[in-house]
Amino acid sequence: MASQTILQGSVLSFTGTPFEGEPGDAVQVHEAVVVSGQHIAALGDLEQLQAAYPEADVVHHGNKVIIAGFVDAHVHYPQTAMIASWGKRLIDWLNTYTFPEEMKFADRAYADDIAGRYLDLTAAHGTTTMCSFATIHPESVDAFFSAAQARGQRVVTGKTCMDRNAPEGLRDTAQSAYDQSKALLQRWHGVDRLEYAITPRFSPTSTPDQLEAMGALWAEHPDCLMQTHLSEQTDEIEWVRGLFPDARDYLDTYEAFGLLGGRGLYGHAIHLELRERDQLREHGAALVHCPTSNTFIGSGLFDMAGLMAEGQRIGLATDTGGGSSFSMLRTMAAAYEVGQLRGVPLHAAQLLWLATVGSARSLRMDDKIGNLAPGMEADLIVLDLASTPAISQRSAVADDLWEAVFPTIMMGDDRAIAEVWINGQRR
Structure with a gap:
């Protein structure tokens, strides 16, 4: 049986394109994601995923954001x-x-x-x-x-x-x-x-x-x-x-x-x-x-x-x-x-x-990579939204997820990358 890991955090999964309608409406935010072997097995509520995958290791990332690599x-x-x-x-x-x-x-x-x-x-x-x-x-x-x-x-x-x-x-x-x-x-x-x-x-x-x-x-x-x-x-x-x-x-x-x-x-x-x-x-x-x-x-x-x-x-x-x-x-x-x-x-x-x-x-690979969804390949990263003092003080007063993420986009570097998974393996 493939090794399984549950990653807890703000897990972002795109359900549509943010260039049509309200950008935020194209994203679903989950509490956790399950990595099973080389693929994403599930996304959802942390407690439910722990019940469904009792053998899985659980890694808590707090309020960090988990997205596709x-x-x-x-x-x-x-x-x-x-x-x-x-x-x-x-x-x-x-x-x-x-x-x-x-x-x-x-x-x-x-x-x-x-x-x-x-x-x-x-x-x-x-x-x-x-x-x-x-x-x-x-x-x-x-x-x-x-x-x-x-x-x-x-x-x-x-x-x-x-x-x-x-x-x-x-x-x-x-x-x-x-x-x-x-x-x-x-x-x-x-x-x-x-x-x-x-x-x-x-x-x-x-x-x-x-x-x-x-x-x-x-x-x-x-x-x-x-x-x-x-x-x-x-x-x-x-x-x-x-x-x-x-x-x-x-x-x-x-x-x-x-x-x-x-x-x-x-x-x-x-x-x-x-x-x-x-x-x-x-x-x-x-x-x-x-x-x-x-x-x-x-x-x-x-x-x-x-x-x-x-x-x-x-x-x-x-x-x-x-x-x-x-x-x-x-x-x-x-x-x-x-x-x-x-x-x-x-x-x-x-x-x-x-x-x-x-x-x-x-790259015609969106059926394999680029998003977090069941069956996708397990390439993902964990973003620290407080990786530097300047970013941290701005994200701390954000009113919503996007306002919290934006300072990392504008001022972030490799310090913002808390964890990298490639092909189901933590780098």
């Missing part, structure tokens, strides 16, 4: 060591910081070190699942999947494909990108809790031949995710327009090669044209909001309210290391600030939903 829908684990690098726009930033660091991942030992470091740092911040770009090196994919597999984590990654506009040593070819991606996919996809994502970095670093090859690979393996970047900065969009003069818009540089679909993840998506918005919605593709990155390198302000209102599928992400934090709490705070700048402040329930259910929906 955070899901980070767009990261670059190879950029861990150069996070918070000063002062460049996207293209200069890639050439100055990113590409030199990614060159190091031809060395499997270095890739192993950074993969383990990244997963430890993010777990400390309450992130239990992420979708990461690797580098062009197959070793970088093997390192990340191996580290996640050892930790029992549900993760996604893929070999980043680039055959132009990148330095010598960071370029592959259309054929080698296809061959290596296919071999990695066949080795890892669906093993334990691992999923492969076909990963052209973005249109400027892939020739039409490579984009066509990636589209062909996705058509052969439609159960895989496909991740890339879209409309992050205005000068990037101009660059794309020059490289693809016949394309209707930036999205068309993917669409024309079979790289638009419901299992597609499009990072940033800030400066979208109307046709692009219509096509993304029609295909059920996911747009991934990366607010700390968008402000850190000056990209622009994501239209959360407008895109949500038109029915887009939206996730939230740190975009490490263009993003300036490993923390999804800090990312939620930045999303709130971006919303304020656009005149639409986000409710605490909406922010938590984006970092859990929303991102899980983007």
Whole structure:
């Protein structure tokens, strides 16, 4: 029989989307949750759960909040060591910081070190699942999947494909990108809790031949995710327009090669044209909001309210290391600030939903992770709403749960993460 643990606290379970109607109405608060083996068995009244699971250990968390582990829908684990690098726009930033660091991942030992470091740092911040770009090196994919597999984590990654506009040593070819991606996919996809994502970095670093090859690979393996970047900065969009003069818009540089679909993840998506918005919605593709990155390198302000209102599928992400934090709490705070700048402040329930259910929906994993409900995988975290004196004094005078949670979203860090459970195991 699977080991069972009852966790007592304010257990938050989403029963709907907080972007429709009153945000708080989409959340049900329970007294406790039962972890049985690798899954959530039940939620409800503490006494009733103790009676139903008499053999279970009980862990009391008082007035702490228990929620699903955070899901980070767009990261670059190879950029861990150069996070918070000063002062460049996207293209200069890639050439100055990113590409030199990614060159190091031809060395499997270095890739192993950074993969383990990244997963430890993010777990400390309450992130239990992420979708990461690797580098062009197959070793970088093997390192990340191996580290996640050892930790029992549900993760996604893929070999980043680039055959132009990148330095010598960071370029592959259309054929080698296809061959290596296919071999990695066949080795890892669906093993334990691992999923492969076909990963052209973005249109400027892939020739039409490579984009066509990636589209062909996705058509052969439609159960895989496909991740890339879209409309992050205005000068990037101009660059794309020059490289693809016949394309209707930036999205068309993917669409024309079979790289638009419901299992597609499009990072940033800030400066979208109307046709692009219509096509993304029609295909059920996911747009991934990366607010700390968008402000850190000056990209622009994501239209959360407008895109949500038109029915887009939206996730939230740190975009490490263009993003300036490993923390999804800090990312939620930045999303709130971006919303304020656009005149639409986000409710605490909406922010938590984006970092859990929303991102899980983007990854097409919301039947497994991102929420606390019977049968879901047991990835969960315990939030301390009094983790620092500043947060504690504010939450102490809160009138309701959301007012108590909000200071932790705005000012919290890894100290707010009291406990992390991954795959039914306490970390």
